[in-house]
Structures are given as C-alpha cells and as structure tokens.
Amino acid sequence: METRNLICIGCPLGCPLTVTMDGEKIEVTGNTCPRGADYAKKEVLSPTRIVTSSIRVTGGRIARVSVKTKSDIPKAKIFEVMAEIRARKAEAPVRMGQVLIENCAGTGVDIIATKTVEVA
Amino acid sequence: MTYHDIVIIGGGPAGLSAAAAARKAGAQDILILERDNVLGGILNQCIHNGFGLHTFKEELTGPEYASRYIAMVEEEKIPYKLNTIVADISADRKVTYINREEGLVTIQAGAVILAMGCRERPRGALNIPGYRPAGIYSAGTAQRLMNIEGYRVGNEVVILGSGDIGLIMARRMTLEGAKVKVVAELMPYSGGLKRNIVQCLDDYGIPLKLSHTVVQIHGKERLTGVTIAEVDANRTPIPGTEEYYSCDTLLLSVGLIPENELSRGAGISMNRVTSGPNVDDRLETDAEGIYACGNVLHVHDLVDFVSQEAALAGENAAAYVLRAKEPAAAAQGRKVPLSAENGVRYTVPQILNLDTMQDAVTVRFRVADVYKDRYISVYYDDKRVSKKKKKVLAPGEMEQVVLKKSSFAEYPDLGKITICTEVE
Numbered sequence A: 001m002e003t004r005n006l007i008c009i010g011c012p013l014g015c016p017l018t019v020t021m022d023g024e025k026i027e028v029t030g031n032t033c034p035r036g037a038d039y040a041k042k043e044v045l046s047p048t049r050i051v052t053s054s055i056r057v058t059g060g061r062i063a064r065v066s067v068k069t070k071s072d073i074p075k076a077k078i079f080e081v082m083a084e085i086r087a088r089k090a091e092a093p094v095r096m097g098q099v100l101i102e103n104c105a106g107t108g109v110d111i112i113a114t115k116t117v118e119v120a
Numbered sequence B: 001m002t003y004h005d006i007v008i009i010g011g012g013p014a015g016l017s018a019a020a021a022a023r024k025a026g027a028q029d030i031l032i033l034e035r036d037n038v039l040g041g042i043l044n045q046c047i048h049n050g051f052g053l054h055t056f057k058e059e060l061t062g063p064e065y066a067s068r069y070i071a072m073v074e075e076e077k078i079p080y081k082l083n084t085i086v087a088d089i090s091a092d093r094k095v096t097y098i099n100r101e102e103g104l105v106t107i108q109a110g111a112v113i114l115a116m117g118c119r120e121r122p123r124g125a126l127n128i129p130g131y132r133p134a135g136i137y138s139a140g141t142a143q144r145l146m147n148i149e150g151y152r153v154g155n156e157v158v159i160l161g162s163g164d165i166g167l168i169m170a171r172r173m174t175l176e177g178a179k180v181k182v183v184a185e186l187m188p189y190s191g192g193l194k195r196n197i198v199q200c201l202d203d204y205g206i207p208l209k210l211s212h213t214v215v216q217i218h219g220k221e222r223l224t225g226v227t228i229a230e231v232d233a234n235r236t237p238i239p240g241t242e243e244y245y246s247c248d249t250l251l252l253s254v255g256l257i258p259e260n261e262l263s264r265g266a267g268i269s270m271n272r273v274t275s276g277p278n279v280d281d282r283l284e285t286d287a288e289g290i291y292a293c294g295n296v297l298h299v300h301d302l303v304d305f306v307s308q309e310a311a312l313a314g315e316n317a318a319a320y321v322l323r324a325k326e327p328a329a330a331a332q333g334r335k336v337p338l339s340a341e342n343g344v345r346y347t348v349p350q351i352l353n354l355d356t357m358q359d360a361v362t363v364r365f366r367v368a369d370v371y372k373d374r375y376i377s378v379y380y381d382d383k384r385v386s387k388k389k390k391k392v393l394a395p396g397e398m399e400q401v402v403l404k405k406s407s408f409a410e411y412p413d414l415g416k417i418t419i420c421t422e423v424e
Helices: A034-045 A075-087 B013-024 B041-045 B062-075 B139-147 B164-175 B194-204 B261-265 B303-325
Strands: A002-007 A016-022 A025-029 A052-058 A064-069 A089-091 A099-101 A111-113 B003-009 B030-033 B049-051 B085-089 B094-099 B103-114 B118-120 B136-138 B156-160 B179-185 B208-210 B212-218 B225-230 B243-246 B249-252 B256-258 B290-292 B335-341 B351-353 B360-365 B371-380 B383-393 B399-404 B417-422
Touching: A002 A034, A002 B194, A016 A034, A025 A034, A052 A075, A064 B139, A075 A111, A075 B164, B003 B013, B003 B303, B013 B030, B013 B041, B013 B062, B013 B103, B013 B303, B041 B062, B041 B139, B049 B062, B062 B303, B085 B103, B085 B261, B103 B303, B118 B139, B136 B139, B139 B164, B139 B249, B156 B164, B156 B212, B156 B225, B164 B179, B164 B194, B164 B249, B290 B303, B303 B360, B371 B399, B383 B399
Parallel strands: A052 A089, B003 B030, B003 B103, B103 B290, B136 B249, B156 B179, B156 B249, B179 B208, B335 B417
Antiparallel strands: A002 A016, A016 A025, A052 A064, A064 A111, A099 A111, B085 B094, B094 B103, B118 B256, B179 B212, B212 B225, B225 B243, B335 B351, B360 B399, B371 B383, B371 B417
16 A cells, blocks of 8 residues: 655645555545545546746747647656757747647647747 | 826736726726736746636636736727836826837826736845855746746756745746756745645755755856755754755745835835735725735735736726716715734735625735644624634735625624634
C-alpha cells in the first residue's frame, strides 16, 4: 500500500488530499468536491498539464506572442513540448486561437496563440 | 471644459469590467483613460492559465481573459484613450490627463472610477545590503521582459518572496531553460496561492525555503550570487545559517502596493492596512461620486474577483450619474462601520449603508496569519450572527462573507459590524 499527499489544484481552495493506492484500488480523502477525487486519481495515474509559453514574432507590434497547448499534455512531455516552442518563430499578424504548431512533440496537441499580435 | 458622465482611470481588468457594467446599467457617456498602448493592463503579460474559473467557468490565460472584456468594451463602443496618463484628480471630479495628441487637458466627470491597479514593492523598500549590480528585477518586470519584449533575463536564478508572480516566474524561467535554484520566503508561510506552489515549484523540484531571506548581494557590475540566511520569529537573520548561492539573476516578489497617488491628490481618505481608499458598500470613497475597484482598492488574489468588484463600482457609478440627472437623490440614511478584528486584517468595504444597501453585500478581507480550523464570525454589535468554519485560512488567499440586508431588520440601532476569526 502506498500513500501520497497532494494539494488539489482544481480551484483556489487547495484542499489537502490523501491518496491511498492498494494495487488497482485508489482511495481519496480530504477532498470537498468530486473534482478533488478526479484530480487525485489522474495525478497519481497519468498527470497532465496545460503548458503556456511564448513564441518569437517577426514584424509584429510586440516581440512575442503568448501561446498554450490547446489541451493538457502528459506532464513528462513538458520539456519536449517546450523545446519545439522555443525553436519556433511566427510572423505577424497572429490571431488569437491560431494554430502555430500542429501536433507538438508528438503529443497530438496543437500549440495555439493566446493573443493577437498586429503588424507593426 | 469637456464633460463625461463617467471617467474610468485605468483600462486593465478593473477598468474594463467597470466600463461594461456601467454601460449595462444605463450610463451612456463613458470614457476610459489608459496609460499603456493597449487595453488589458497586467493581464497582457500574465500568459499563464488559471484565469476565469469563476467568471467564465473555464481556464483562460491572462491575454484571453482580457480579450473577453476588451471585446465587451469594443462591442458597446465605449470610447477609450491609450497612451494617456492621468496627472491629477480633484475632489470635485476634474480629471487632468496628458497625451501626445491633445497635450494637457482637464475634463469634468460626473463620476470617477479609480481602477489604476497596483505596482510591485521595489528593492529599495527591502534594505538588502550590497552593491546595485544588474540582474536584480521585480518579478513582474522580468515577466514583462520575457513575455512581451522577448528577452532571456537570466540563467541562474534566485527568487526572494513567494508571491504569486514570483512563483509563476519560477516556472516560466525554468521552462525557458534557466535554473531556478531556490525561492526564499521571509515569512513562515507562502504569500502565494497553493496551486501555484504545486504547479510552479513542486512540479519542477524547486525548493521553497520558508523563514529565509537574502542578507547579502554579491557582484558589482552583474550579480554573481546572494547569501541567504534563516530568520527567527522576529524576522532577524540567525548567525551561522548563511548559505551562498551563485546566480546571475535575483527576482523580487515581495508584495504589491496599490497605486494611489491620484487618490491621495484628490484628498480621499486612505486605509492604512490596504493602502487603498476607504469605501462604502457602493465602493464609493469619501469623495462623493468617486468610486474605487480592483487592485487600487486592495490587492486581490484572483482577477475574477476584481471583475466582480469592478462591475459593482460601474453599476453604482452609473446609478449615481443617472440619479444626479433626476434631482430626487436618495437620502443618505444610516451608515455603519465594519471593523476587522482578531486575525482579520481589513475589510472592503469599510462602511455599510444600512438603508440603501443591495439585498446582499460581499465583504472581502484577508487574514493576518495561517490559521487552521477557525471560524470566521460576524458580529452585529455584541451579538454573533454568523460563523463559518474554515479548515485553512492563509494571508495569500482572499476571504469573503456575504451580508444580507434582511439580516439587519432586527438591529435598528446597530452601531458596528465586526468580522473576526475565532477558535470556537
């Protein structure tokens, strides 16, 4: 049997969670809502994160366009995703929601712009 | 002199939400004055996600959250002036601003909404000995340099203070290839949100040293390192605990200060704890027709609450100017002070208008220390009228209680409302 203490990040309440794993059985205590139990299970089995960063823009009103993974990606893939983001450039104009990298680092998840950068 | 019904100082999250709400409440003639070259304020550089969980029930990044409110203002065709800095506000609501096109201009406002936000506490306020080499930034400055201007900022980083911006920057710099060696926090608890400690430090194995501070800055031209020491209960460094960290960058995330030079200039009464104006339940300051909301009023933890609060200021400012046009102004009625006691540092609002208050008024506050298993109690004079048990209370997270108008029916001679923490 293995026990892990987590802090729920589902909302600002930050409930202290205790996850007990006994083979296939996972038990969660300390949560105040079902989202806490879901989070804890996911966190011990297959943790994921939304990654936010920025990509260099040429010819834009500002030098960087902010970006994010369109959905969450496996936590273990964060640095591979970042390596692709850091190597990439975009050209102004960039529209919010525009896909800047397709299927980033083989995760199946696109990188999209989170702001609009007009031409300088 | 040009006249506008409502002039809003600041086009960040508070100003945008106030403008949209004022228009919805019937105000036609609104003007937003913004000193930056874009609307959206600090959200433009907060490219991380986690905004909007309360307002839009989804997780947005800062620029995305801002764009929703900018869209509301654009759709309503609410006029705004960019690159325009307000130099002065008077108690009778004359607003003087400066920009390149018009020069120095004074306009008359029916109502003013203060939404100037806050700024970071600088190194000069900390008394850290040592030279003043390059490489020392406030966390928000580093955030802007990285996320908007595209600079790398540094390679080996130490962060002093565990405010949210510092935590966010610890992750951001790690993702960009820097090595964040440690976050040192003077207090025995973090000043940031728990989820930021989990997602920004724990995820990347960055140590958080509580009850530690920087006691020496090394390097003359560029920072070469810092000495960190443990502090005792009086926040005095303990001799023998000093530890040297080599680094080329030191980020300071040591608190935010509401930016109230304009409010003070207008002679508005200020609150010593919040560093913001004192306001009543309409978020009106003691200068008639001048309202305050967002981080200029008190520093918030979540932008969602800024938007809510600012919407209230916008509605009330609209009601004020519409009422002024029909001279049958509402009577002032009974005013009751709110008192923050026993672990509650302050309340916003500080004054409640018992007769004219809305059916429910949200009172926001922060606690003074980390408390476990405590009640948040509300007293009407000496009578405890409500209590709510909280598992954890922390200074980094804003708390609130809701006061219902109906609850005051039995207290015609109420002298004081007290909000406090209690063990039982």
